[in-house]
Amino acid sequence: MPPDLQLITLEPPGEPDASVIWLHGLGADGHDFEPIVPQLGLAQGHGVRFIFPHAPIRPISINGGMEMRGWYDIADMGLERKTDEHGIRESSEAVALLIDKEIGAGISSRRIILAGFSQGGAIALHLGLRFPQRLAGILALSTYLPLPDSLQSEAAEAQQELPIFVGHGTQDPMVPEKLGSRTAQSLSIAGYTVEYKTYVMEHSVSADEIRDVSRWMQAQLG
Secondary structure: OOOOOOEEEEOOOOOOOEEEEEEOOOOOOHHHHHHHHHHHOOOOOOOEEEEEEOOOEEEEHHHOOEEEEOOOOEOOOOOOOOEOHHHHHHHHHHHHHHHHHHHHOOOOHHHEEEEEEOHHHHHHHHHHOOOOOOOOEEEEEOOOOOOHHHHHHHOOHHHOOOEEEEEEEOOOOOOOHHHHHHHHHHHHHOOOEEEEEEEOOOOOOOHHHHHHHHHHHHHHHO
């Protein structure tokens, strides 16, 4: 049974006709990316609803079992060595319920962007590529593709050629840039429409990246 996620919702000034569900990184919460919305420069009467869920609180092995908000457990810095498959799939199911709720509220799945940073980006990629109804796109920042070996058999036909923006810092000590590059390459080979951008920064978001995210996001939502 997936957890019932608490969340922050920013309603648009106009009638909502699109949604962005944005997932934070390990140890943060839904407030982390809330300040970015005004920086996106959306039109004054835009109809984009922003949803920022809080990940469940769970013990994180790499931090000595300390409890914090996380979408799944991390055992060590070798992010691809020991994967918490159960946690990834459980969190993906919980976020899928948020997408279903938006669709039930009248937002077309084709007007929903699934976004995420670090751990949140991993969930966005895992869920977005498997979600059965076509999405507007996936925004994956400073992250990597989890459970890559299962993607071919689990990928949703509805997401063929899905637009995906992958952004990464060249100086990232937490999630090395080579993982972002490998993720973008793997997704391109799999047939998705990938835009890959790097920025001179660490495990963070820069003003240049926000400008690129804004451009990409508005292109997908029209």
